[in-house]
Amino acid sequence: MLASLDWSVLWQRIFHPDHEFVLALWRTIxxxxxxQLLGVIxxxxxxxxxxxxxxxLRLLSGLYVLIFRGTPVIVQIFxxxxxxxxxxxxxxxxxxxxxxxxxxxxxxxxxILALGINEGAYMREIFRxxxxxIDKGQMEAxxxxxxxxxLAMRRIILPQAARVIVPPLGNEFNNMIKTxxxxxxxxxxxxxxxAEIGLSQTFKPVEYFLSVAFWYLxxxxxxxxxxxxxxxxxxxxxxxxxLSWRERIAAAWTPVAAWGRGxx
Amino acid sequence: MDARRRLGQGRAVSSNDLCVxxxxxxxxxxxxxxxxxxxxxxxKGETVCVIGPSGSGKSTLLRCINHLETIDGGRIEVNGxxxxxxxxxxxxxxxxxxxxxxxxxxxxxxxxxFNLFPHKTALQNVIEAPLKVRGEAxxxxxxxxxxxxxxxxxxxxxxxxxxxxxxxxxxxxxxARALAMRxxxxxxxxxxxxxxxxxxxxxxxxxxxLAEVGMTMVVVTHEMGFARRAADRVVMMDEGQxxxxxxxxxxxTAPTHDRTKQFLSKIL
Ligand SMILES: Nc1ncnc2c1ncn2[C@@H]1O[C@H](COP(=O)(O)OP(=O)(O)OP(=O)(O)O)[C@@H](O)[C@H]1O
Ligand SMILES: [Mg+2]
Numbered sequence: 001m002l003a004s005l006d007w008s009v010l011w012q013r014i015f016h017p018d019h020e021f022v023l024a025l026w027r028t029i030x031x032x033x034x035x036q037l038l039g040v041i042x043x044x045x046x047x048x049x050x051x052x053x054x055x056x057l058r059l060l061s062g063l064y065v066l067i068f069r070g071t072p073v074i075v076q077i078f079x080x081x082x083x084x085x086x087x088x089x090x091x092x093x094x095x096x097x098x099x100x101x102x103x104x105x106x107x108x109x110x111x112i113l114a115l116g117i118n119e120g121a122y123m124r125e126i127f128r129x130x131x132x133x134i135d136k137g138q139m140e141a142x143x144x145x146x147x148x149x150x151l152a153m154r155r156i157i158l159p160q161a162a163r164v165i166v167p168p169l170g171n172e173f174n175n176m177i178k179t180x181x182x183x184x185x186x187x188x189x190x191x192x193x194x195a196e197i198g199l200s201q202t203f204k205p206v207e208y209f210l211s212v213a214f215w216y217l218x219x220x221x222x223x224x225x226x227x228x229x230x231x232x233x234x235x236x237x238x239x240x241x242x243l244s245w246r247e248r249i250a251a252a253w254t255p256v257a258a259w260g261r262g263x264x
Numbered sequence: 265m266d267a268r269r270r271l272g273q274g275r276a277v278s279s280n281d282l283c284v285x286x287x288x289x290x291x292x293x294x295x296x297x298x299x300x301x302x303x304x305x306x307x308k309g310e311t312v313c314v315i316g317p318s319g320s321g322k323s324t325l326l327r328c329i330n331h332l333e334t335i336d337g338g339r340i341e342v343n344g345x346x347x348x349x350x351x352x353x354x355x356x357x358x359x360x361x362x363x364x365x366x367x368x369x370x371x372x373x374x375x376x377x378f379n380l381f382p383h384k385t386a387l388q389n390v391i392e393a394p395l396k397v398r399g400e401a402x403x404x405x406x407x408x409x410x411x412x413x414x415x416x417x418x419x420x421x422x423x424x425x426x427x428x429x430x431x432x433x434x435x436x437x438x439x440a441r442a443l444a445m446r447x448x449x450x451x452x453x454x455x456x457x458x459x460x461x462x463x464x465x466x467x468x469x470x471x472x473x474l475a476e477v478g479m480t481m482v483v484v485t486h487e488m489g490f491a492r493r494a495a496d497r498v499v500m501m502d503e504g505q506x507x508x509x510x511x512x513x514x515x516x517t518a519p520t521h522d523r524t525k526q527f528l529s530k531i532l
Contacts, residue, residue: 141379145393146369148361
């Protein structure tokens with residue numbers, strides 16, 4: 001079976017990526033980052049709305065989670081791309097978005113929007129769990145010192161909640177990197193679409209999808225290192241036992257680490 | 265001290281001299297009637313200790329004074345300003361988050377469980393509100409913060425995180441933190457009941473000193489020794505009502521109410 005593998009294609013895809021490929025890789029990265037950022041912002045807003053004194057805001061926050069966690073992402077992506085302009089009667093999804101330094105095409109924009117909105121629903125839950133994990137005496141102490149709610153949230157609650165929020169946030173981003181492959185279906189030429197195009201020209205599915213898997217693996221592995229570093233940064237200002245950066249990476253790469261120690 | 269003691273004898277005080285004026289305060293938690301038309305005046309510079317059995321509403325009363333709890337009836341004024349509400353067409357409506365925050369700057373609070381910010385050092389805990397709420401310059405806030413830490417005997421702990429401090433030390437930092445806002449009134453909710461017996465004394469000493477320099481204080485406590493040394497008046501609560509008010513001596517020598525006698529016999 002391995003004999004039938006065309007190693008030169010695989011080698012080519014991994015070590016000598018062409019210009020088109022680099023562009024696709026870059027698209028995957030910026031779509032993932034932008035969608036995750038949007039998700040974090042929407043998730044935080046929705047989490048704060050959930051704690052609002054105003055019932056309609058709480059309801060809206062609940063509906064948001066219900067709808068976007070309750071329907072498939074792919075449906076949401078298609079809906080945003082094909083339906084948003086029609087539904088709202090205004091151009092939400094333009095043909096291209098000019099960001100000064102570079103041109104973002106409308107499909108990628110729709111992809112980011114859909115993935116970000118979907119992600120926000122999951123991030124709301126993560127923020128909620130993080131904020132709820134902080135003793136309510138902290139908010140009371142902050143208020144008793146004359147801090148308005150917003151300031152107390154920003155200076156006292158969120159910095160403490162970050163330790164609870166960041167690990168699942170990291171996992172969400174890991175997921176996001178892989179989920180961006182779905183925007184291939186609305187025609188964004190990212191990693192997956194790039195492989196499909198190559199595949200249709202050469203018909204070497206094994207080589208192409210192995211190399212795609214490899215590159216997603218590289219992205220998520222790099223991310224796990226960055227995540228370990230961030231978590232370490234957060235732990236530094238805390239008292240108590242701290243894992244070193246190496247230990248955190250080891251923990252993130254448990255299978256590899258366990259293997260290295262001779263465990264199964 | 266004598267002047268204040270005299271104020272405490274139940275003499276009428278002009279409202280200009282009042283720090284806290286709570287009138288007919290009602291508070292429910294669902295069906296539970298926790299404060300039943302409670303009225304309490306605290307004169308400027310006075311120290312009032314609140315005692316009473318568990319669940320009698322002591323904490324709730326204290327928390328209403330800085331609007332950590334809303335009230336259902338009556339009104340509470342601190343230095344002549346209505347707390348938590350504003351009057352609209354003769355009715356009280358809850359004030360905005362911003363205004364309530366401003367009013368709370370006048371009122372310091374010390375909690376049973378300290379509630380220090382664990383992600384900040386002792387000094388950072390103390391200067392956080394002066395910096396971010398009052399907008400003070402960093403050097404000035406730091407200088408004042410260090411003075412306050414020195415005053416509670418913790419100058420050498422300025423860069424230590426709360427997790428590395430003993431309970432008594434944490435509570436003294438919490439007192440310094442509240443004082444950093446230069447409040448006109450300090451509220452203490454059982455400040456020593458989460459402490460080891462050895463460290464209770466150091467916290468009470470700081471509080472007594474505060475009382476002696478004329479800080480207005482309302483202290484929920486069962487430390488009758490502290491009440492005798494520092495309080496001008498003691499207030500006994502039971503089932504959401506103030507049932508007896510008097511000097512500490514009165515409570516030690518001739519409590520009138522049966523519930524008071526019962527309660528004191530348990531804690532003394
Ligand atoms: N947030 C709340 N929700 C519902 N009930 C509450 C709440 N806070 C207090 N209560 C109830 O109100 C009553 C008075 O409580 P409060 O904490 O004021 O009593 P306390 O006199 O401070 O008692 P303790 O000595 O135990 O601290 C109690 O029955 C308590 O269970
Ligand atoms: Mg209490």
